[in-house]
Amino acid sequence: MRTLVQRRPCVIPLLGLHPWFIDRASPAWLKTLEQQVENANIGIGECGLDFAEEVFDRTAQEAVFKAQLGLARELNRPVSIHCRRAWERLETIIKEIGIPETGAVVHSFSGSGETALQLQRQGLHISFSCSLANPNNKRVAKAVQAVALEHLLFETDSPDIPPRHLPDYIEGTLNEPANIRLVAQAASRLRGQDEGILAEHAYANARRVFGALL
Secondary structure: OHHHHHHOOOOOOEEOOOHHHHHHOOOOHHHHHHHHHHOOOOEEEEEEEEOOOOOOOHHHHHHHHHHHHHHHHHHOOOEEEEEEOOHHHHHHHHHHHOOOOOOEEEOOOOOOHHHHHHHHHOOOEEEEOHHHHOOOOHHHHHHHHHOOHHHEEEOOOOOOOOOOOOOOOOOOOOOOHHHHHHHHHHHHHHHOOOHHHHHHHHHHHHHHHHHHHO
């Protein structure tokens, strides 16, 4: 990651312990993360909760997430949050711990419109990935319509979530950052707003949350 940042100054690095990998972490993982982040322009994430997979310990996930959210607040670093089928617990933990002043993002959002509104009220930004461009994803389509412009972000989640719905998609092809245009186009269609205006707001929001790390 550091090599990539050196080669591409526009890249903003984030470090964190993902809920899928907490069972592999060393006892000193939090101290190591703090040492890596505190004296560098690095955000925290992606971290969070994943209750979609039964193999991951939910209690341990919550403890690890709370620790990282607390560190993000302490150092005032932006945090990227992963969440699947754990929305109620996410909202509760955000209420308990809070978010850093610089901001927090729920990445590759997959929840409902009501959940998006509730998280928005708690100050979070909601980021939509290439899953939004899939016309069969009705749940996320409703969610993007609920989010205010000031809380809207776009991403691709590359190399994951490739645009398999496209007629010219070749199976096995990885997702790539260039596909972010597909997300903006889908949001424009679903919201009935100009793509350029949406892109401008999303860019401004991203600068507001992550700009201090540039």
